[in-house]
Amino acid sequence: MSSVRTPDPNPGWLSDFALEETRGRVPILYVEAVPVRVDSFGRVEHVGVLLRASSTGSMTRTLVSGRVMHGESLRGALLRNLEKDLGPTAFPRLPLSTTPVTVAEYFPLPGIAPLHDQRQHAVALVYVVPVTGECAPRQDALELTWLTPEEAAMPEVLDDMEGGRGHLLRQVLTHLGTLPA
Secondary structure, three states: OOOOOOOOOOOOOOOHHHHHHHHOOOOEEEEEEEEEEEOOOOOEEEEEEEEEEOOOOOEEEEOEEEEOOOOOOHHHHHHHHHHHHHOOOOOEOOOOOOOOOEEEEEEOOOOOOOOEOOOOOEEEEEEEEEEOOOOOOOOOEEEEEEEOHHHHOOHHHHOOEHHHHHHHHHHHHHHOOOOOO
């Protein structure tokens, strides 16, 4: 015997209560993107870093980031979060493969690992995404700053990134060959 159910008007989305409860029980899957500008040879010329107001009201730097929704592909999640943070005219060039550059693991308590998110245990698949259009940060992103890889790797920039993301950005820059290992 089957029951008739009303379709969820927002499939893939959890209520605030359900999300908080889920975050307390299981790791949440995210995608993170390091937006870059590349030259005609594919060499990274600039790295995009977002400025955001944290939940405590302080200003921090961060990367494009967001949850993967139930039933959503990784490419779909990347595109949605890039548009959410950089605007509809950023024109990201999604990677051909969904294999991430690295995998980041965030723990709810600082000090367990370099990355932390006080809300949850989270796992993020990290991608480098060239963008070719005009970026106009939206929602809680206040500004996008384009930095050379050398500027992005400066301690004052890396230390200013929320949740230990400076460690993650350094790892990505090293992977790209823009910094010595």
